[in-house]
Structures are given as C-alpha cells and as structure tokens.
Amino acid sequence: MTLTPQQIAADPCPLAAEVAVGKGDRFQIRPLLATDTERLGLFFDALTDASRRVYGPHPLxxxxxxxxxxxxxxxxSLRFVALGPLPTAAQQIVGYMILDLGTRESDAGRYAQVGRPLDGSITATFAPVIADAWQEHGLGSAMIPVITEAARQVGRRQIVLMGGVRDDNPRARHFYEKFGFVRVGGxxxxxxxxxxxxLQLPDD
Ligand SMILES: CC(C)(COP(=O)(O)OP(=O)(O)OC[C@H]1O[C@@H](n2cnc3c(N)ncnc32)[C@H](O)[C@@H]1OP(=O)(O)O)[C@@H](O)C(=O)NCCC(=O)NCCS
Structure with a gap:
C-alpha cells in the first residue's frame, strides 16, 4: 500500500526508525518536521567548507x-534527518538526506540523453549529507535502508542522485556503489x- 502525503503528515512514524552505528551509538531517523527549524539551521551552519564543496542542493x-x-x-519531498546520539543529544540533527519525489529537469535531461529516460512518477531524487564530525562512522549507511524503504512506501521504484556525484568525491561514490547505485553516465x-x-529498488 502506498502512503499518501496526508497520511505522512498525520503520522510520520511509519517512515521513522531507530538505528545503531559503530560501538552502539543510537540515532533516530525520521522525516523533517515543521518544528525542526532551529536544529536544522544549527546543522547547516556547522557544515564545513569540505562538505559544502561537494554538497550544494540549496543554501545551507x-x-x-x-x-x-x-x-x-x-x-x-521527504527530507530525512538523523537525531542523536540518543538519549543525550536527541534534539541534535547530525544527518540530512533529501528524497525528492520526482526528478529535476536538469537531471532528467542527462538521463534521456543516454537513453535512460526517467519516469518522474516512480523516481525519487536523492542528496545526502552527514555532519562532519559523524562522517565515516556508519551513520549514512544506517540511514540508507530507512530511506529506500520510505521511497518504496511512497511508490518509488528507483532513486537517482541529485546533480550526480563528483568524480573527486571517492567516499560518496563508494557509498553509493555499496548500496547498489550504478553509473549510467557522466x-x-x-x-x-x-x-x-x-538505484533500482526491489519489488515487494
Ligand atoms: C557521503 C556521506 C553521505 C556518507 O555518509 P557516511 O556516514 O560518512 O558514510 P559511512 O560511514 O556509512 O560509509 C562511508 C564509506 O566510505 C568509505 N570511504 C571513506 N573514505 C573513502 C575514500 N576516500 N574512498 C573510498 N571509500 C571511502 C568507508 O570505508 C565506508 O565504506 P564501508 O562501509 O564499505 O567501509 C558523507 O560522508 C557525507 O556527508 N559526505 C559529505 C557530503 C557528500 O559527499 N554528499 C554526497 C554528495 S553526492
């Protein structure tokens, strides 16, 4: 059954999860809420130049x-945040992953050019970033299954990268490949x- 935007707004819990990373640090993963303004601002403001160099979907x-x-x-758009580590920093955002429902014109044009036209009704567009202090601790990897499952629950069958991934960002390229993303063009x-x-999502 596909979750509707109204159902998610009424109760985002079906798309949320608690995950453990590393030596047992726990985080809550859930859709962004209207009440997240201050903590999301703190998260954006703290991103380093190194992260901003490779991540720029919108002003940060x-x-x-x-x-x-x-x-x-x-x-x-389903924007996911990771909060934690729990329980001490339950109000702190340390991860942010955009899952736009549909495609961006600029991305869709490139896919069409390589003979892989995108159907916006079954495609989601993805852009992840983890707080610098928590990068390479497994948090991004822990968030991905929550996000791919959410994508399936809102009727998506594939996920593309927003604006692609830079060749000089080998960590992100490895991250995507690890979860089954395949290169279709450059x-x-x-x-x-x-x-x-x-990334093709599995059928039920
Ligand atoms: C890309 C990003 C979202 C991944 O999240 P993360 O929490 O750091 O990722 P994880 O710790 O779960 O996994 C990182 C993986 O990259 C690997 N890795 C680290 N540095 C690497 C490098 N230089 N080359 C290749 N792989 C690398 C790690 O070994 C790990 O792989 P493994 O699980 O197979 O061992 C995060 O690093 C980030 O926010 N980077 C800056 C913003 C960015 O690049 N966003 C994507 C733009 S397209």
Whole structure:
C-alpha cells in the first residue's frame, strides 16, 4: 500500500526508525518536521567548507532551514534527518538526506540523453549529507535502508542522485556503489567530472 502525503503528515512514524552505528551509538531517523527549524539551521551552519564543496542542493544556512521547515510538503519531498546520539543529544540533527519525489529537469535531461529516460512518477531524487564530525562512522549507511524503504512506501521504484556525484568525491561514490547505485553516465560541471547513478529498488 502506498502512503499518501496526508497520511505522512498525520503520522510520520511509519517512515521513522531507530538505528545503531559503530560501538552502539543510537540515532533516530525520521522525516523533517515543521518544528525542526532551529536544529536544522544549527546543522547547516556547522557544515564545513569540505562538505559544502561537494554538497550544494540549496543554501545551507539557518535562513533556508526556516524556509524548508515552513514549507514542508511530503507530496513533493521527504527530507530525512538523523537525531542523536540518543538519549543525550536527541534534539541534535547530525544527518540530512533529501528524497525528492520526482526528478529535476536538469537531471532528467542527462538521463534521456543516454537513453535512460526517467519516469518522474516512480523516481525519487536523492542528496545526502552527514555532519562532519559523524562522517565515516556508519551513520549514512544506517540511514540508507530507512530511506529506500520510505521511497518504496511512497511508490518509488528507483532513486537517482541529485546533480550526480563528483568524480573527486571517492567516499560518496563508494557509498553509493555499496548500496547498489550504478553509473549510467557522466558529465562535466564547473570543470569537474561527475557521474549520474541510479538505484533500482526491489519489488515487494
Ligand atoms: C557521503 C556521506 C553521505 C556518507 O555518509 P557516511 O556516514 O560518512 O558514510 P559511512 O560511514 O556509512 O560509509 C562511508 C564509506 O566510505 C568509505 N570511504 C571513506 N573514505 C573513502 C575514500 N576516500 N574512498 C573510498 N571509500 C571511502 C568507508 O570505508 C565506508 O565504506 P564501508 O562501509 O564499505 O567501509 C558523507 O560522508 C557525507 O556527508 N559526505 C559529505 C557530503 C557528500 O559527499 N554528499 C554526497 C554528495 S553526492
């Protein structure tokens, strides 16, 4: 059964999960809520230049956190956050993963060019970032199954990367490959090589 935006807004719990990483640090993964403005702003403001260099889906500051939290539309985008470690830092966001329901024109154009046209009604567009202090601790890997399951629950059958992944970001490329994303094409943006990757979600 496909969850509707109204059902998610009424109760986001079916898309939420608690995960454990590393030596047992626990995090809550759940859709972004209207009440997350301040903690999402703190998360964005703290991202380092190194993360900003490879991650730029939208402005990463507290002003934009307010825009996102004021304009939540689960029919357009499921933005997931990781909070923790639990229980001491249950109000701290340490991970943020965008799952747009549909495709961006710029991405769709490139897929069409390589003979892989995207059906926006079954495709989600993905862009993840983990707080610098928690990168490479397994948190991103722990979030992925929660997000792919959510994608399935809202009727998606495939996930593409938002704006691809930079060739000079081997950690992210490894991360995507580890979860089954495959390269379907490449492009140059701002003088940098990028790769388009797609993940087919399993049927029920
Ligand atoms: C990419 C990102 C979301 C992954 O989340 P994470 O929590 O750091 O990832 P994990 O710790 O779960 O896994 C990282 C994997 O990369 C591997 N890795 C680390 N550095 C690497 C490198 N230089 N080359 C290849 N693999 C690398 C780790 O060994 C691990 O793989 P493994 O589980 O097979 O051992 C996170 O690192 C991040 O936010 N990076 C900055 C923003 C970014 O790049 N976003 C994606 C833009 S397309």
């Amino acid at each position: 500051n507290s002003e934009h956190a307010k825009v996102l939290c004021d304009q939540i539309d689960y029919g357009m 492009f140059v943006a701002g003088g940098v090589d990028n790769h388009d990757m797609i």
